[in-house]
């Protein structure tokens with residue numbers, strides 16, 4: 375057993391995709407997504423997660439959920455939303471490996487609320503991988519900034535707040551733009567070395 379190899383897994387072990395949740399996997403709302411009923415998948419997004427899994431990628435979510443810190447919904451409601459998400463994904467052959475979330479508000483000044491890179495660093499620790507070049511897919515600038523801060527590859531989708539984010543510009547260098555998560559997956563897997 376080569377222990378050094380274990381500590382430095384190769385490209386295969388780095389087959390990870392990090393997704394924002396609201397506006398990427400499910401429809402977003404300015405009123406926040408507060409209940410499982412309000413959690414509605416964007417057409418094709420869960421199937422796209424399944425396609426990533428089929429291609430050998432693990433998919434994780436990194437999501438700001440300040441509605442918890444604002445008292446708009448509690449942890450039980452957040453867990454129930456995620457149970458719905460996992461079940462809906464499983465129903466179409468998709469698997470979300472883990473959900474990382476920040477429950478804080480901006481006023482809490484935590485390290486995990488995007489654009490801070492705390493959740494990215496936690497993912498890197500949990501999976502024992504370097505996130506260099508790992509795709510981070512989001513609809514808001516702060517998603518892309520959190521990814522870029524750790525050397526991940528920023529991908530903007532035009533669902534959710536994506537069109538507004540694109541119009542506002544100032545995107546991190548190298549940001550690639552896709553119509554939706556399903557379009558990202560098609561583009562990304564097509565560009566994968568075989």
Ligand SMILES: [Mg+2]
Pocket residue numbers: 394395396397398402512513514534
């Ligand atoms: Mg979002």
Ligand SMILES: [Zn+2]
Pocket residue numbers: 476477478484485486487
């Ligand atoms: Zn936080």
